[in-house]
Amino acid sequence: MSDTDKEYVLVTEYFHPDTASTGQLMTDLAVGLQERGLDLTVLTGQPNYHSGDNDKQPSVSTHEGVLVNRIRAPQLRQSSFLRRGFNWVVFTVWMFLKLLVSRPRRDREVIFVSNPPFLPIAMWLVCKLRGWDYTYIVYDLYPDFTVETGYFDAGGTVDTVWSTLNEHIFEDATHIVALGPVMRDRIIANAGAEFDDSKIKIIHNWEDEEFIEPKAKDDNWFAKDHDLTDTFTLLYSGNIGENHDLETVVEAAANLDEDDEVTVLIIGQGDKKDAIVELAEQHGLRGSRIKFLPYQPLDDLPYSLTSGDVSIVTVQEGMEGICVSSKLYTAMAAGMPVLVIAQPNDDETQIVQACDAGLQAAQGDAEEVVDAIRTWTDDPNLVKEQGENARISFESQFTKDHSIDRYYRLLDDELTVTPDAVAQRSKTDSRARQKVSR
Known part of the structure; x- marks a missing residue:
């Protein structure tokens, strides 16, 4: 059982049945945390990543016991940067407004990833306005990514403003997840002098050890x-x-x-x-x-x-x-x-x-x-x-259960993963394998 005084909301642009690797990882995470006893709801978009054959999903549904709410705004197939940018803007604005006017049943913690690029800014602002805790999962570190790929100049106006906002996002976070030690150190270097680096935890991404097995x-x-x-x-x-x-x-x-x-x-x-x-x-x-x-x-x-x-x-x-x-x-x-x-x-x-x-x-x-x-x-x-x-x-070190157990302990560190929960996860994993190309 989890802490009945808190509900968790996972905000991710991609979720099952989307084919983006982030979507599969976030699907695994949501299902795994729900199985471990966290009261979790997913806010996500319509499938739009490359596959082209994912039918439009209902605005409200469940996936392996997880409540899933999808935006009703149009989402375009990601065949160009402009179409992808359109999706980013629509998704970010929609999620900000939806959370801003939402009525949580209990104390809430928002969990979100670093994509789309401006999503962390929107989530930080809405959590500040509503007084909620939040966990920031850094998959790609911005604005560093956009500078290294040539979209913005280092030290330019966009880079400076974005970096300043990031300092506040890092400082105000309840938890920050980095994917490795080098990423952790780069976050610390970017986060400002007042940043408490003990809130960063390294949790690696994962693969399903039963779906992908060595073959001669x-x-x-x-x-x-x-x-x-x-x-x-x-x-x-x-x-x-x-x-x-x-x-x-x-x-x-x-x-x-x-x-x-x-x-x-x-x-x-x-x-x-x-x-x-x-x-x-x-x-x-x-x-x-x-x-x-x-x-x-x-x-x-x-x-x-x-x-x-x-x-x-x-x-x-x-x-x-x-x-x-x-x-x-x-x-x-x-x-x-x-x-x-x-x-x-x-x-x-x-x-x-x-x-x-x-x-x-x-x-x-x-x-x-x-x-x-x-x-x-x-x-x-x-x-x-x-x-x-x-x-x-x-x-x-890098199986699905290893990493999701770490997320669970991070979000609710007073609890332990019970043997019954582990057994239930094994049954669920053997029933449904829904992996996608990385």
């Missing part, structure tokens, strides 16, 4: 269908966005020898996909050394995500502490070594190296990527060992 390529129909069984395969699966450095992967593939039996499989969509495809075509690699596929159907993910020999996790240079790729946890769950293309001091690099679960290369250093590939192709035992390390470390 010889036993994997997806690997067979796409001619991956007889070639050393580097797999990237997920969003191909501005903060993902796949250019280095393409350049490395171009630097391999013709007789190197290596294939790069890139699965997904995103704002930068056309540019990556064009780069591969310029090198004459598309369809031969580098293969491209769209997002895969839900039921195929346990096979597509385990069809390689090595998983690629890559971030853009300058993103240290600004975001932590959720692909990392899926890659480790798949039981493959991880090629992490990031700086040595990045959260992704530190996790992979601490677990001895892969190799690191710096962004832009194609030769370093080639060296990593040849290290693996020359030593199959290393591939096997690092893959096993990835899965073992994942099971001990």
Whole structure:
């Protein structure tokens, strides 16, 4: 049982059945917290992320026991930045107004993520006006993200005003969740001199250990269908966005020898996909050394995500502490070594190296990527060992229950997770697997 004197509201743009990774993570979190006894309601939008086949959802419904309220305003399919920006504005304004006029039954705590970018400002303001506690989950750190991706100048008016507002958001929060130590340190550096850094807790994102399990390529129909069984395969699966450095992967593939039996499989969509495809075509690699596929159907993910020999996790240079790729946890769950293309001091690099679960290369250093590939192709035992390390470390640190238990203790630290609740979660997990591409 939870504290009957408080109700919790989770505000997230994406929620089941949306295909965004944030939507699946927030769905897992809401269901998990409800199962553990928290009185939780979700406020969310209509499905609008890439899939194109999600029917409009009712304004009020339940999902695995969680009450879900959706905005009635129009939401556009995210086929361009302008359409995405329209959704951000509509969602943020709608949630601010809905919470402002709402009538809570008891004391309330609002939980929200850092996307859309201006949502934290709106949630901070409404919580200040209503006198509510709030928990801020930092998935992407703004305005740092927009500065590093070139949308605003560092030290400019937008950056300065936004940063000042962020200091108040951090200072007034009841809890702040960072996805890794480097992100935590960057939040502390941004939060101002009066900030109490003890309110930051590191809680990693997760993967479902029963949905994604290691599979040998010889036993994997997806690997067979796409001619991956007889070639050393580097797999990237997920969003191909501005903060993902796949250019280095393409350049490395171009630097391999013709007789190197290596294939790069890139699965997904995103704002930068056309540019990556064009780069591969310029090198004459598309369809031969580098293969491209769209997002895969839900039921195929346990096979597509385990069809390689090595998983690629890559971030853009300058993103240290600004975001932590959720692909990392899926890659480790798949039981493959991880090629992490990031700086040595990045959260992704530190996790992979601490677990001895892969190799690191710096962004832009194609030769370093080639060296990593040849290290693996020359030593199959290393591939096997690092893959096993990835899965073992994942099971001990990064499963869904590990992380949601931490959220539960953070939100209600006087309570403990009961054996009955754990048993109920196991039954629920075995009944319904609704995972999406990362």
